[in-house]
Amino acid sequence: MSSRGFNIKARGLCNNNNGGGGTGAKCGRWNPTVEQVKLLTDLFKAGLRTPSTDQIQKISMELSFYGKIESKNVFYWFQNHKARERQKCRKISTVKFDHRQDTDLSKPRRDNVRRHQLPAKVCKVEEKMIETLQLFPLSKVERVRANVTAASHNEYTREQAYTTAFSTFSTCGAEMEHSPLDLRLSFL
Amino acid sequence: MSSRGFNIKARGLCNNNNGGGGTGAKCGRWNPTVEQVKLLTDLFKAGLRTPSTDQIQKISMELSFYGKIESKNVFYWFQNHKARERQKCRKISTVKFDHRQDTDLSKPRRDNVRRHQLPAKVCKVEEKMIETLQLFPLSKVERVRANVTAASHNEYTREQAYTTAFSTFSTCGAEMEHSPLDLRLSFL
DNA sequence: GCAAATTAATGATTTATTCAAG
DNA sequence: CTTGAATAAATCATTAATTTGC
Numbered sequence: 001m002s003s004r005g006f007n008i009k010a011r012g013l014c015n016n017n018n019g020g021g022g023t024g025a026k027c028g029r030w031n032p033t034v035e036q037v038k039l040l041t042d043l044f045k046a047g048l049r050t051p052s053t054d055q056i057q058k059i060s061m062e063l064s065f066y067g068k069i070e071s072k073n074v075f076y077w078f079q080n081h082k083a084r085e086r087q088k089c090r091k092i093s094t095v096k097f098d099h100r101q102d103t104d105l106s107k108p109r110r111d112n113v114r115r116h117q118l119p120a121k122v123c124k125v126e127e128k129m130i131e132t133l134q135l136f137p138l139s140k141v142e143r144v145r146a147n148v149t150a151a152s153h154n155e156y157t158r159e160q161a162y163t164t165a166f167s168t169f170s171t172c173g174a175e176m177e178h179s180p181l182d183l184r185l186s187f188l
Numbered sequence: 189m190s191s192r193g194f195n196i197k198a199r200g201l202c203n204n205n206n207g208g209g210g211t212g213a214k215c216g217r218w219n220p221t222v223e224q225v226k227l228l229t230d231l232f233k234a235g236l237r238t239p240s241t242d243q244i245q246k247i248s249m250e251l252s253f254y255g256k257i258e259s260k261n262v263f264y265w266f267q268n269h270k271a272r273e274r275q276k277c278r279k280i281s282t283v284k285f286d287h288r289q290d291t292d293l294s295k296p297r298r299d300n301v302r303r304h305q306l307p308a309k310v311c312k313v314e315e316k317m318i319e320t321l322q323l324f325p326l327s328k329v330e331r332v333r334a335n336v337t338a339a340s341h342n343e344y345t346r347e348q349a350y351t352t353a354f355s356t357f358s359t360c361g362a363e364m365e366h367s368p369l370d371l372r373l374s375f376l
Numbered sequence: 377g378c379a380a381a382t383t384a385a386t387g388a389t390t391t392a393t394t395c396a397a398g
Numbered sequence: 399c400t401t402g403a404a405t406a407a408a409t410c411a412t413t414a415a416t417t418t419g420c
Binding site: 217218219220260261264265267268269272 | 401402403404
Binding site: 028029030031032072073076077079080081084 | 385389
């Protein structure tokens with residue numbers, strides 16, 4: 001139980017852990033607050049794409065001030081956001097070229113295709129227990145309780161380590177200007 | 189540093205951690221011993237595909253007896269082995285296809301890669317399969333250090349739970365005879 | 377107004393592909 | 399050439415928006 005990493009749980013299983021504390025806290029997936037999304041988006045806009053473990057750690061810690069969050073959420077957020085930005089961009093180019101070959105799956109979902117799927121959540125009978133492993137070692141997270149924002153480190157120390165590591169964006173650009181980072185981002 | 193998880197690092201970065209101890213240990217990638225490979229292969233043949241965190245942990249611990257190893261090595265080994273078995277099988281069934289629809293913009297990078305065969309969905313049969321997972325008996329084995337092999341439990345007790353659950357191996361099989369597990373596997 | 381029914385977004389996993397060490 | 403390691407793409411599943419009938 002002492003692992004600070006995260007384990008990935010079975011897909012079809014809704015593990016409501018309301019058996020104990022009765023806090024009423026839904027145990028479902030992470031639901032980011034607007035502040036959290038704002039900060040993540042800022043980081044993304046600033047050019048961050050694949051944060052390192054340390055960065056994830058720090059980001060997570062920072063965001064935890066605004067609400068419940070885990071490192072894996074940060075990791076997944078960047079994975080997804082990156083992929084979907086890329087995908088969006090690709091979709092645009094596809095439309096522009098109009099090969100007319102992609103009749104099916106690249107629709108922008110705008111059309112009202114009623115997908116005649118079975119109404120009930122015919123839940124997967126196969127409970128795949130799939131715990132993959134722990135991706136990130138969250139070592140000594142000592143919960144800096146509050147007053148995170150007030151810290152005011154004004155040094156932009158290492159904020160660009162990732163920039164050198166990942167510059168291979170290419171061709172999907174559309175927004176790669178590295179705007180000056182917001183001061184709140186200085187914790188990286 | 190006590191984290192049992194592992195972090196995934198940047199690709200091109202060779203992090204030589206020889207800065208400290210001076211052990212002379214090459215920090216390159218994991219080089220499994222034959223015993224290690226044997227054991228992993230046995231587990232795979234027995235049906236294990238996506239081990240859980242605990243299982244990875246245990247396997248890693250066990251294999252560490254034969255040589256240096258980390259949890260992530262076990263994880264990756266299963267990932268790769270699974271994928272490449274599938275791929276091998278696919279290669280057999282779909283020899284030539286050559287759609288060569290290379291106009292897509294999904295790969296802006298190096299093109300000296302020999303494109304693998306494309307129809308990814310060919311072998312997509314009931315791959316709901318596997319997920320042996322919790323089917324593998326995870327006893328609370330606490331570190332039977334050595335003399336694991338000598339243990340001689342002659343009861344094949346629960347080692348076949350998965351067999352009944354998954355007989356849907358189907359089509360990608362090619363080597364799915366469930367040979368009686370080697371006794372060394374009893375730590376799972 | 378309000379829930380049930382749908383749809384759209386997006387968080388979380390799995391699978392495929394790519395890179396490069398040995 | 400083999401294969402460990404890592405990322406990207408595809409997929410699944412859940413929650414929020416949104417619609418719709420009352």
